[in-house]
Every structure is written in structure tokens, then in C-alpha cells.
Amino acid sequence: MFEILSDRLSGIFGSLRSKGRLTEGDIDEVLSEVRVALLEADVNLGVVKDFQSSVKQRCIESEIHKALNPAQQVIRCVNDELVDVLGGDTISFSYAVKPPTVVLLAGLQGVGKTTSAAKLARWFKAQGRNPILIGADLQRPAAVEQLRTLGNSIDVPVFSSPGDPVETALAGLAEAGRLGRDVVICDTAGRLSVDEELMEEIRKISDSISPHYTLFVIDSMAGQDAVNVAEAFHEKLEIDAMILTKLDGDSRGGAALSAKSVVGKPIAFASTGEKLEDFELFHPDRLSSRILGMGDVLTLIEKAEETFDKDEAEKAAARLLEGQFTLDDFLEQMQQLKKMGPLQNLVDMMPNLPQGVESTDVDDGHLVRLEAIIQSMTAEERVNPVIIDGSRRSRIAKGSGATTHEVSQLLKQFKEIKKMMKGPKKSNKKSKNKKKRSGKKKQGRITPQSSRQKGVLEVPEELEKLVEGVDAQQFDLSKFGTLSENEARES
Amino acid sequence: MVNFSRQLSNTRKKFSFFGGASRGRLLDESIWVEIEEALIGADVGVGLTLKIVENLKEGSKGGNAETLDDLTEILKEQLKKILSGHDLSLASDGSPAVWLLVGANGVGKTTTIGKLAHRAQNGESAVVLAAGDTFRAAASEQLELWAERTGVHIVKGAEGADPSSVIYDATEFASARGATLVIADTAGRLHTKKNLMEELSKIQRVAEKGPGTVNEILLVLDSTTGQNGLAQASQFAEAVDLTGIVLTKLDGSSKGGIIFAIQEQLGIPVKLVGIGEDLEDLVPFDAGNFVDALFETK
Numbered sequence: 001m002f003e004i005l006s007d008r009l010s011g012i013f014g015s016l017r018s019k020g021r022l023t024e025g026d027i028d029e030v031l032s033e034v035r036v037a038l039l040e041a042d043v044n045l046g047v048v049k050d051f052q053s054s055v056k057q058r059c060i061e062s063e064i065h066k067a068l069n070p071a072q073q074v075i076r077c078v079n080d081e082l083v084d085v086l087g088g089d090t091i092s093f094s095y096a097v098k099p100p101t102v103v104l105l106a107g108l109q110g111v112g113k114t115t116s117a118a119k120l121a122r123w124f125k126a127q128g129r130n131p132i133l134i135g136a137d138l139q140r141p142a143a144v145e146q147l148r149t150l151g152n153s154i155d156v157p158v159f160s161s162p163g164d165p166v167e168t169a170l171a172g173l174a175e176a177g178r179l180g181r182d183v184v185i186c187d188t189a190g191r192l193s194v195d196e197e198l199m200e201e202i203r204k205i206s207d208s209i210s211p212h213y214t215l216f217v218i219d220s221m222a223g224q225d226a227v228n229v230a231e232a233f234h235e236k237l238e239i240d241a242m243i244l245t246k247l248d249g250d251s252r253g254g255a256a257l258s259a260k261s262v263v264g265k266p267i268a269f270a271s272t273g274e275k276l277e278d279f280e281l282f283h284p285d286r287l288s289s290r291i292l293g294m295g296d297v298l299t300l301i302e303k304a305e306e307t308f309d310k311d312e313a314e315k316a317a318a319r320l321l322e323g324q325f326t327l328d329d330f331l332e333q334m335q336q337l338k339k340m341g342p343l344q345n346l347v348d349m350m351p352n353l354p355q356g357v358e359s360t361d362v363d364d365g366h367l368v369r370l371e372a373i374i375q376s377m378t379a380e381e382r383v384n385p386v387i388i389d390g391s392r393r394s395r396i397a398k399g400s401g402a403t404t405h406e407v408s409q410l411l412k413q414f415k416e417i418k419k420m421m422k423g424p425k426k427s428n429k430k431s432k433n434k435k436k437r438s439g440k441k442k443q444g445r446i447t448p449q450s451s452r453q454k455g456v457l458e459v460p461e462e463l464e465k466l467v468e469g470v471d472a473q474q475f476d477l478s479k480f481g482t483l484s485e486n487e488a489r490e491s
Numbered sequence: 492m493v494n495f496s497r498q499l500s501n502t503r504k505k506f507s508f509f510g511g512a513s514r515g516r517l518l519d520e521s522i523w524v525e526i527e528e529a530l531i532g533a534d535v536g537v538g539l540t541l542k543i544v545e546n547l548k549e550g551s552k553g554g555n556a557e558t559l560d561d562l563t564e565i566l567k568e569q570l571k572k573i574l575s576g577h578d579l580s581l582a583s584d585g586s587p588a589v590w591l592l593v594g595a596n597g598v599g600k601t602t603t604i605g606k607l608a609h610r611a612q613n614g615e616s617a618v619v620l621a622a623g624d625t626f627r628a629a630a631s632e633q634l635e636l637w638a639e640r641t642g643v644h645i646v647k648g649a650e651g652a653d654p655s656s657v658i659y660d661a662t663e664f665a666s667a668r669g670a671t672l673v674i675a676d677t678a679g680r681l682h683t684k685k686n687l688m689e690e691l692s693k694i695q696r697v698a699e700k701g702p703g704t705v706n707e708i709l710l711v712l713d714s715t716t717g718q719n720g721l722a723q724a725s726q727f728a729e730a731v732d733l734t735g736i737v738l739t740k741l742d743g744s745s746k747g748g749i750i751f752a753i754q755e756q757l758g759i760p761v762k763l764v765g766i767g768e769d770l771e772d773l774v775p776f777d778a779g780n781f782v783d784a785l786f787e788t789k
Contacts, residue, residue: 039537042717045528109740110597110713139768141601142633149628192743219597223534223717225745246596249681251719274596274626 027059030074034292041252041291044227047261055081079288086257087284091241091266093213095129099182102173102209105243106202106233107217109190112245114143116217116271117187118150119279120243123269124183125156132181134172135160136205139189147187154276157181165189169205186211193232203236213240215268218259220247226255227262234263241268244282248273254291325418327382331374334367372400373410385411518562523548526566533748533785534717539755543569567782573751574778577760579735583616585704587665589673591623591658593691593731594711595723596679599739599765601630603711604674605637606765606773611672618643619668621661621675623654623694634676641770644670654678654690655697662701673703682726695731707734709762714740714747724753738776739765746785 031052038048059077095101103120105113114137121131133151135144135158144160151158157179159172169186176184188205191198206214216239218226233239242263244256247270256267267282374382376399381388388396388411397404523544530540547566556562582588590607592600604620611618620638622645624630631647638645646664648657658675665673677694680687698705708731712720727733738747741764750761761776 036537039531040718042534042719045532108715108743110599112597140633141605141636142629145632146627146629153628192740194742194744219713219715221595221713221716221719221723223715223720223745223749224532225534225715225743226717228744229715246681248683249595249719250683250722251717255717 024060027056027074031055031078034074034078037293038254038257038291041254041293042221042223042226042258043254043291044224044258044261047227047258050261051081051085051257075292079292082257082288082291083284086260086267086287088266090281091268093127095182096212100132100173100176100184101129101182101213102184102186102211103213103215104186104188104206104209104211104237105215105217106188106237106239107190108192108219108229109140111190111217111219111222112243112271113137113190113217114146114187115150115274115276116215116243116245116269116279117147117185118154118156119271119276120215120269121151121156121183121185122154122276123279124185125154129183130181131156131183131185132172132176132179133158134169134176134184134186136165136169136172137187137189138162138165138168143187143189150276165201166204166208169209173209184209193229199232199236206237214238215241215243216259216263217243217245218255220244220253220256221249221251222255224258227258230259231262234265239263239265241266243267243269243271244287245271247271248278252291252293253287256287257291327374327377327385327414328379330414330417331371331382334371369400369402369406370410373397373402373407376400385414518551518556518559522559522562526562530748533746534720535748536718536721536752539752543751570751570782570785571778573754574761574781577758579760579762579776581762582706582734583611583672585706587619587662587671587673587703588706589658589662589675589698589701589703590707590709591675591677591695591698591705591731592709592711592737593677593727593733594679595681595713595716598679598711598713598716600624600679600711601633601637601676602768603709603737603739603763603765603773604634604676605641606770607674607763608637608641608643609770610773611674612641612643616672617665617668617670618672618674619661619665619670620645621658621673622647623658623675624678625650625652625654625657626678630676630678644668655694658694659697659701662698662703666702682723682730688726688730691727691730708732709735709737710759711737711739712747712750712753714738715743715745716749718749718752720749721752721756724757724759728757728759733759735760735762737761737763737765737773742766742772 034055035048035052038051039045043051055074055078058081059074062073062077093101105117105120107113117133121133124131133147133156135147137143137147138160144158147160148158159168159175161168161171165188172186173184186205186209188202189198191202193199214237216230216233216237218230222229230239230242242256242259242265244253244267247253260267267284267287270280270282270287272278272280373396376396377385377388381392381396388407393404393407396402397407400407526547527540527544530543531537535543543566546569547562550556550565550569551562556565581590583590592604592607594600601624608618608620618641620634620643622631622634624634625648628650631650635645635647644664646657646661648654648660654677658673661673661675664670675694675698677691678687680691682688695705695708710724710727710733712723716723724733724736736750736753736759738750738761741747753759754761761781763773764776764781766772766774
């Protein structure tokens, strides 16, 4: 649906790479693409403007890394800035000396307050606390009923009484004391930020129960207006932290950046599914790559599913098994890879990079050169590279604009890859850092977190092969890069 | 329509994108940027905004737009054009007629059904509600309260029951009782959940096998939704045969500009808008009003 930023940027990457230094013009060029990406991700226009200028400042002040080309440099700054804005200070709940610790939830209608209340209760319970839920949403029909059902399912008491929400909240607080519960979570009715009456009502609730934490619940699908809503709630209630909901969809979640920018308080939790356990501490880096459309294993998986031609993969795999993996297959894999965006992004998405390999080691330029070399070979040479002798080698080098040394290097590496991909893995030094792939496959979608936690990337079969290819090419390319640089210096 | 105008005053206030500038202001380059920003700020989206501004530049060539007023008129016409040309009536020629309401979580499906039931009841249809959201805790109870309020029948299943069969039962119930309209609720679902979208396709298939006719499948869309609204609409349209959109929560400060992109790309018309929490606060969509409201300074 959206053009991913990396796609947009690939054009600029090319034009900028040839230049050595980062000029203000370069920065502006990249930032104007970043601007569009942020707007498409629903970051508020005003926020985008401020963000752009702080990134620009950051770019100008940042040291030039030799390993990065100018466009990468800018993106690095964008990402750093995003992570800083989204993350910054985190929240750690300190519990009231005199219990209970009171938490108030607020937000628009339908953002997921009631579900979040229950998820939060479950989370506190897991921290060893004894929470109680107060249903002070007396507006929406059956909202209290919903809270009771959810409370039941996690064995957390729910208090509510019909009538006035302020009184209900107060009575709930008393009930918490009576039952000896040490955390009180108060759910409230959804309300529009422009509804003076209801905004006044929630302020009264807040005044009467004096919450230690006021959590603002925000829908990750929200649009440009999120900034006004967050501002209005913050003005009324002094928000302490936010809960970002419905992140299991495919929205880019830019509203979180908008809200964060105006409220200036941490996003504490992310809600990632309909089950009560789908609730986790917020990871700014993950959202940053989502907003930008870069990084994140999930993105990799989805993109790979879209771009990787399954049939081709199966054919390649079959040939691989028969030991007939040719340079054509290698080329095909590289081209599939390229469809997924700049290599560096791909590598960034890998949860476990082999030690010593930096994502900045890979560069699409190398890929292009490798491609050129293979494309300069005859069909026969691609299938049967052993026939490549000295004169063929220099012809290929000439045809691809590479050195004969580079051609030899590619052939050598191809041989290694072939060896490595074939048969059971021996304690090959080069493959020792590769991810272990267990036989069992998880059903359905895997969240990036679970794969990160386990340190195992469980991915669809065709992608496994692809990743395998990336792994191989990773050390491959970095070596190739060093080599050609040395050569360049020599010549 | 009085209600609609009143409720939209908030929207208007926020959308006065030419600020305090005099409406007779002459055109200069900064106008285009202002228009662009206003449209983007209303969730129209970058791509469509650029296209609209491009068209506007084209349309204002040749000296037929000298002031901001002229330009605004041209822009309004273009925006209205995007939104118009559809039959916005709700079909109910089945016996019974079946309306399905679908959408993401928290967009306001159940509330919309309550309001729809109220409207239909006033129009002297005998209405039966089908509590097809068997997933969310207390969703049936919520719908039941709406049934009580509006004085209509409701058919429920147990929590976790197959929503298709609950809706099917409702059509049989309606048919046996001579009711003319079944309005079916479904569980909120994110359009990225493949199995849940398949469930929705099944709901449509099964409902079509019942005694009634599925006349309307309405996507309920929250007007606070940003660019993801387009993805929502397109995925839901893939799963079921959407006949229209109900745009909810338009009484808030959000603008609902994503409907332009939805109309443009998918051609699914907005048929109704939700403008408040009362039973009467569901009104027919009017492209003219919607666009005019965007441009009215307070």
C-alpha cells in the first residue's frame, strides 16, 4: 500500500554515493523523502516539520562515518532521532508507599481502554502485585460487563456501581482498601477531546482519586488529529505515560510520534493482539523502523513473502540439494534480494548478526558489481564455472568493469557458498555464527520479539533459504568490499 | 441536517486552513503550500493531496481564479466530485433484508447498529438484531441494551459461538416472525488477520444462504483513522462485498479525509455519518455538506 522509504531512497542513494561529503543539499534531498514517509505514516504535519529541523541539526553536527555513504548517514540520523524522541526516558513504576498505587486510564472512544485495563491488571499481577479493576465507564452499554468478564478470566476483582463515575471511582478506591489490593486500575468512558463536559468529568475523577499514574491510551491507526487529542487530554489530566494499542495491524503508527512529541511523556506499553497476554513494554527502536518503513524482522518477513518468488526458491532449493546450484541461481537470489530494498536495511533486520559484521559492511554497490560480473559470463560459464580459465577471466573482468582478481574472488566465494549450503553443516568457521534452525516450525505469524528472545529466527521456508543466502553473502560481500578497496589503493 | 451542521462546527473551526487571511486574498505561491498542508492535515494523504493540488493548479489556469475565494470554489467542486455519483440509499428489498456491519476494533459498530435500528424502527421496519460479535467480552450484552432501548428483537449466541450461525439463525427468526430487516453485528477485526477476514467471508456466504437477502454490507470506519483507513477498506472489500461506509465519530476534531482516497481508489461510497452518542446521531452522508463544512471558517 505504501511506498516503503527504502524504495524511495534507493534512487537518492545512487546519486549521493558518488559524492564524498555530506552537503546541506544532500541532507535536504533525503529529508524531503523522509518527510513524505513520515506523513504517510500519519505523523502530524507540524511534528514532521519540527522533526525535520532537529534531524538536520543532528546531521550537521554528527561526525562523518567513513563507512556510511551520505544518504545512509542521513537515515542513521533520522533513525537515531526517532528512537530518541520515541524512547528517551522510560517509565518504571514505583509503588506508593501507602498502597494502593492508583492508575487512571483515559482516551477517545474505541481506542482499547477496557482491554488495556485488563491487560495492565494482568501485567501488574505478573509483577507480584494484587490489582483491582474499577469500571468507571458508565457511558457505554455493557462496558462494565466487559471489564468483569475480562477481570474474571485473569482472576482480578472488578468493582463498579451504577450512577456517577466520580463516585464509582471513589467507592472503588475504598473497596481496594477493604480488600487489601495494592494497585487500582480505573477504566473510564471514552470521550472526545472536544467534549467539554466529559473532559471536565474525567478531570473530576482524576481529582477525586489522585492517580499516581495517568495513562493515555492511543490507537496506532490514528491520523493527523492525534496530536490535538493528546494535547487536550494532557492539558486536562497531566498524562504520565501512554499505551499504544492495535499494533498488530499494519498501520505505521506515526500517531505515537505525534502524541509523544506534544505530551513529552514515555510510551510505556504496546498492545499487540486481542489476547490479554498480547501486551508488552514499548520498544522505541521497533516502532521507529516501522514508522520509517525500515528494519524489523517482521517487515523483512512480510516483504520477503511479497517479493520472493516461491517457485524460483523451490527450484533453486531443489538444484541446491542436487548440488547443481549455479551462478544463475546465485544471480537470481541476488536479484530477489535487491527487490527487498537496500541490503543494509536487510542486514539491519537480521536479529543476530554474526560477530564482527556491521550492517554498514554491506553495500548495494558490491551487489551491483557481483551482478555485473555474473552477467558478463556466458551461459555455459554460469552453469559450469570450472571452465573459466585465464583468458575467460580477463574477458569477464573487461565486460563487467571489474578486475580479474575480483572475478577470481567471486568464483572462490561461490565455491565456498556451494560447499557450505550443501549437506550437513560441519564446524565450518564461517558458518558458526549462523542461526540455528530448529526443525519445528511455529504456526502462523511470529512476532519479532519472540524470535529475538529466543535468538532463533523462525521463518517461512523460502525465506530461510533467502536468509541463508544473505548470511553467505554477508561475509562474502564485506570481504569483497575490503578487497576491492585495497586493490583500489594499490592501483 | 441541522444536527449535522451543528456537530460539524468543531470540524469547521479546525479546518479554517486559510487562517485569518481575507477571503479576497490574491493568489501567490504560498497558497499552494497552505492548501497542501490543510489537506494532509485532514488525513487526505500525501499522494492524493498532491494530485488534488495539481488538478487545482490546472483548473485555476487561464485567469478564472484570481482570489482565494475563486480557488476555494474550484477546490470544493473537485472534492465534491470525488465524493459524489453514488446511490447512497440503503437497500432493503429482501424479505427480510439483511445488513451486515463490519470493521476494525473500536470503530463503533455496535453503537451504529443501535442507531440504525432506531432509524429503521422509525421507518416502520420490523427489525431483528443479530449479535454476531461472539468474540469480545460482553459484546452481546452491549447490543442487547441497544435492542432494549430501541425496542427491537435480538438473536444471540453463546460467547465463542460461530458468528455465521448466529446471524443465520437471526434471519430465520426474522423470516418466521415476518420481520423486514436483520441488522447483524460482527466482531471487530484488524484487516491484517487472515483467518478473521476469512471468517467474515464465511459470514457473508452463510447469511446469503438464509431466507433473507444480504442487501447491505457496511464498513464502519472511525474518522480518527489515518492512512491505514485505505488499507482497511481495501482488505475488507476483498473479504466481503462492501456496499458502503459508515463514517463514525465525526463530532470529534478529526476530519475523516481518508474517505477521499477510499472513494478515489476503491469507489466505496460513504452512506452514513455518526455525529454523536444519541440515537438520532446517525445521518445520511452529504458530499456537499461534508466538503462545505471543511471550508467554512467559523
